[in-house]
Amino acid sequence: MKYKNILLVNDINDDAETFVLVLNAINHKIISSVEGSPLEALKKLKDSKLSPDIIFLDYNMPHLDGTVFLKLLRDIKGLKRIPVVLYSRNSGHMLREAMTKFKKVQFLKKRANFRKLFKSLQKIILPEKSEKKSIMR
Structure with missing residues (x-):
């Protein structure tokens, strides 16, 4: 498994x-944490209360958008190398700009459909399984 500790920063409970x-x-051994506030997530990351292997970040949240969050995250020593996946319903210009501005940033479109989200997340979290499936087809 490529990522075992996963942090989702998202203010929408559903x-x-x-x-x-x-x-x-995908895998019951995955340890997931959810933080509804980007400010609280940054505080916990800075205080080492959270140590994710990857962060999924809702780009459009109150108090702090994805670009500002990424800048503040990259300024915290020891957290620069954590991969971030911008998680949003929109794939507009600002998202593309953030992805090119910051290293190790990907994009995942929010999906209401369980199966589509499963497939998308599986490609990120378990890339070796996704590769095996495509080779076997």
Whole structure:
């Protein structure tokens, strides 16, 4: 498994619940944390209360958008190398700009459909399984 400790920063409870359910369906050994506030997430990351292997970040949240969050995250020593996946319903210009501005940033479109989200997350979290499937087809 490429990522075992996963942090989701998302202020919408329904989206967060679905995300965690999908992670558990992918692999029950995944440790997932959800933080509804980007400011609180940054504080916990800075205080080493959270140590994720990867962060899924809702780009559009109150108090702090994804670009500002990424800048503040990259300024915290020891957290520069954590991969971040921008998790949003939109794939607009600002998202593309953030992805080119910051290293190790990907994009994942929010999906209401459990199966589509499962497939998308599986490609990121378990890339070796996705590769095996495509080779076998």
